Amino acid sequence: MNRGILPELPVSAVLPVLGEALAGRNSAVLVAPPGAGKTTLVPLALLDAPWLGEGRIVLLEPRRLAARAAARRMAELVGEEPGGTVGYAMRMENRTSARTKILVVTEGVLSRMILDDPELPGVAAVIFDEFHERSLDGDFGLALALDVQGALRPDLRLLVMSATLDGARVAKLLAGAPVIESEGRAFPVDIRYDERPAGMAVEDAMAKALRSALAAEQGSVLAFLPGQREIERTAERLEDRLGADTDIVPLYGQLDNRAQDAAIKPAPAGRRKVVLATSIAETSITIDGVRVVIDSGLSRLPRYEPASGLTRLETVRVSKASADQRAGRAGRTQPGVAIRLWRAEQTAALPAFTPPEILEADLSGVLLD
Incomplete structure (x- = not known):
């Protein structure tokens, strides 16, 4: 992806550092404030990464509305409609094709993908966006992805992103992954x-x-x-x-x-x-x-x-x-x-963060799935 076509936003300054981090190891943490542009610019910037090859980038969003909006914005930036280079998939709705390189999904879709085929064929990277929300499906998806990375796919890149996140704690979970911080927001x-x-x-x-x-x-x-x-x-x-x-x-x-x-x-x-x-x-x-x-x-x-x-x-x-x-x-x-x-x-x-859903939710549905 030619970055010249991408808008210049606060996160743009750390995109080269992020690229180097993921080139040298298989996981990273990105902390960027609201409005920095991480949701749309990071996946597009990684399309040029040598390690991507013919694989896809899977971007997880916590809500259907956010998934559709992110896919449409990225597709707009590359001059396409959703379903081309950028697509999205969620329950009862799918806009993808053989050309899709960035697949935006809701969090439960990743868990189903891993359960269907734990090797995640054709997937080169998984990005967990807005991870600070600590939803049940998000936490479960990351746990499954770490299992896949550790046992079957050491080449699978995992990137955890959030605007408000204790980066050091998540980095420890990702075996000491580098924490990259983007300062400032687009407007005061x-x-x-x-x-x-x-x-x-x-x-x-x-x-x-x-x-x-x-x-x-x-x-x-x-x-x-x-x-x-x-x-x-x-x-x-x-x-x-x-x-x-x-x-x-x-x-x-x-x-x-x-x-x-x-x-x-x-x-x-x-x-x-x-x-x-x-x-x-x-x-x-x-x-x-x-x-x-x-x-x-x-x-x-x-x-x-x-x-x-x-x-x-x-x-x-x-x-x-x-x-x-x-x-x-x-x-x-x-x-x-x-x-x-x-x-x-x-x-x-006020509490620093919303309590993880896994501590408060009924887990029977996850176990039955």
């Missing part, structure tokens, strides 16, 4: 705090913050809420109370692919967009035109209760890593503003 983000009063519903606080932000700032707004119910209630509170040039768009996991893809498209010329999203919009996607992020500070995570044998969703405070990821959505294409609905002092009390 001004972080502000607007505490939600005690007793005020999160929907009311978010609606108030959105109206204030739209009046004071330019551009579109991305608002993070814990779940679909809060998104719908916030939309109700904003109905007929925003300007005629402003569209309200929901974004959560239960929407169909077309609605999700429409939510991350830029607003039409002369219009503004308010995207009400869950953590699905936290990583690996860029919504052009968004320069304001409003973070409720809440997310909804599954918790398995052994006593009842049931998994329930629990609303919890976000981690520092998640808060940083959310704020980073505002600085993707221009200088931005991130408004957090809590006191600045409360940030220090």
Whole structure:
């Protein structure tokens, strides 16, 4: 891949170092802040690596929306549509061909690939993107890939990437792999705090913050809420109370692919967009035109209760890593503003990272697979 056609982003400065690291050994860790461009530039930059040969690069994304968006952006950069040099595969959806050199998949797809054929024929490298999320499928996929690398494929390259990650701990897991860090983000983000009063519903606080932000700032707004119910209630509170040039768009996991893809498209010329999203919009996607992020500070995570044998969703405070990821959505294409609905002092009390899903989830599904 001729790097001259690739945009110049913060991660570009470390691409030669990363290439040298993977040429000399079979694993590496890349830590790069939100907006650095790692998701789209790293796989394209590795297409020229001598060790790639006729093999493919498999890029793992934690969510279907992120996988489709990453594949489309990389395909756009090489002047193609998905299904050519860059393709994607996930449950019930496949856009690949014999020419595909970069295959973007959701995390569960890699596990199935390894279980079907542990040698991973035709795969030269596996990249784990946004690994800090520590999803069950992501952790299981890395464990399987390490087994494949150690027993069958010492030539298989493994690269773990994240914006907020304890690189040294992951490097130890990868037998002392080099940790490469990309400093800085594409654009600065001004972080502000607007505490939600005690007793005020999160929907009311978010609606108030959105109206204030739209009046004071330019551009579109991305608002993070814990779940679909809060998104719908916030939309109700904003109905007929925003300007005629402003569209309200929901974004959560239960929407169909077309609605999700429409939510991350830029607003039409002369219009503004308010995207009400869950953590699905936290990583690996860029919504052009968004320069304001409003973070409720809440997310909804599954918790398995052994006593009842049931998994329930629990609303919890976000981690520092998640808060940083959310704020980073505002600085993707221009200088931005991130408004957090809590006191600045409360940030220090947030957990550093979201607990690994494997510690909280029902593992019976993984064992049965």
